[in-house]
């Protein structure tokens with residue numbers, strides 16, 4: 001997802017090694033929440049489409065200073081229990 005964001009994504013990359021998962025979604029999807037994440041100014045940093053024709057999306061949420069959530073958004077029906085291959089994603093939007 002950081003690759004989608006180009007140079008903006010690079011600014012977050014040093015944090016990635018320190019990121020810890022604080023929790024996951026209860027529905028069985030692969031959505032994860034990061035520990036010590038910012039609680040203000042959260043916005044969508046990037047979104048990408050999943051290449052299986054489902055219309056599902058992946059969103060990266062965070063503030064200008066930190067990453068908050070990596071969210072799997074099913075278009076309809078149930079989300080899978082794992083992330084698709086990163087190389088297979090279609091960039092939709094990024095900051």
Ligand SMILES: [Zn+2]
Pocket residue numbers: 025026027028029030031079
């Ligand atoms: Zn879920």
